[in-house]
Amino acid sequence: MNLIARSRPDDSLAATREAAAELLSTRTPKFSLPQPLYTDERLYALDLQEIFEKEWLFAGLTCEIPAKGNFMTLQIGDNPILIVRGNDGTVHGFHNVCRHRGSRLCAAEKGKVAKLVCPYHQWTYELDGRLLFAGDMGPDFNASDYGLKPIHVATAGGYIFISLAEQPADNSEFLAQLEHYLAPHGMDNVKVAAESHIIEEANWKLVVENNRECYHCNGSHPELMNSLLEFDDTEDVRATPAYKAQVARMRDKWDGLNAAWQLQFFGKQNRLTRTPLKEGASSMTLDGQPGCKRLMGDLTDAEMGALRILHLPNSWNHFMADHGVTFRILPLGPQQTMVTTKWLVHKDAVEGVDYDPEQLRKVWDATNLQDRRITEDNQRGINSMAYQPGPYSETFEFGVIDFVDWYSERMLSNLSDETPSLQLAQG
Incomplete structure (x- = not known):
């Protein structure tokens, strides 16, 4: 102390x-x-860095984003996070940060969109994070270099878990059992x-x-x-x-x-x-x-x-x-x-x-x-x-x-x- x-x-x-x-x-x-x-x-900052930015976190429920384009947001310390249902039904997770100048993309806690559009300069992303449109960036600009930065997502039993770690721990055994225990519900x-x-x-x-x-x-x-x-x-x-x-x-x-x-x-x-x-x-x-x-x-x-x-x-x-x-x-x-x-x-x-x-x-x-x-x-x-x-x-x-x-x-x-x-x- x-x-x-x-x-x-x-x-x-x-x-x-x-x-x-x-x-x-x-x-x-x-x-x-x-x-x-x-x-x-x-020490609180270390808790964020070593626990909340590395462990698997319960983020929300799949029923909250039932269809493509449905999204939810949350804040992990200084990190705004975006979770969205993709065109193929996959649940994606991203840092809720535009790759242009870092503006937050989605401000609402929940919503539905056709595409992810930055309100600052209208850079537009597909629901899977790919950059689709960036106005007037010149002939040498490569949009494929500027997709949204992904985070790890795992779903089981209607639950959505996320991890901001580069290589999160294996939680597959718990997820399988969670699915099993929640099956009757x-x-x-x-x-x-x-x-x-x-x-x-x-x-x-x-x-x-x-x-x-x-x-x-x-x-x-x-x-x-x-x-x-x-x-x-x-x-x-x-x-x-x-x-x-x-x-x-x-x-x-x-x-x-x-x-x-x-x-x-x-x-x-x-x-x-x-x-x-x-x-x-x-x-x-x-x-x-x-x-x-x-x-x-x-x-x-x-x-x-x-x-x-x-x-x-x-x-x-x-x-x-x-x-x-x-x-x-x-x-x-x-x-x-x-x-x-x-x-x-x-x-x-x-x-x-x-x-x-x-x-x-x-x-x-x-x-x-x-x-x-x-x-x-x-x-x-x-x-x-x-x-x-x-x-x-x-x-x-x-x-x-x-x-x-x-x-x-x-x-x-x-x-x-x-x-x-x-x-x-x-x-």
């Missing part, structure tokens, strides 16, 4: 990386992180019924840490606890005999429906499991009853429990028989994080007949606001001169321990693999 405290504005990137590596390599295992990792602007036939964006004035890691434990749930989330069981594994020391019996009954049902349920880990980054909700509850609604009359996929039984999906560093998800809920986080600053929540239903479900968006979203709207208060208070306390790392509960906070370990391991690996490149200050 002292390395960061002593650093000056003109310190080199190499010195900051060295300080980060020392903080991570000397941290106390199973304790919260040293203060600068939650507060310092330079008919992800080719869903739509976004509701969406919310909230900004939490807290470091992105605190947002994830809060999600990875339910130690706080009974005291903070009355709406959520009407339906949610805080554990989802029969090997969890907190699992009761009643829960284990309930799981045994549900597994017979899941097997009969060919619905995958086994708890699977893909390192510490990804996790899949199907688990019951509380007895008498079939969905994450205020009364525990289905929020949508039209069930997902070809399901006919509303009591399917909940499929839980974790994808670090930026997503967690819940799928019931009647609807799904996806969460995406994107860092906005050292102490600011955007949380995007989307509620999914069958694409043929009729608003006002099969579902009421306000009723559908009440539980997670309340929970998101409660979590915002929790993480913002957490950040305020960490900012204090009195803060020092504290111990996690291995019984209740093992998910947080796994996340902090994953983050530390990935950061240390990436920091040791590279020679830092020169980064010029922008004037």
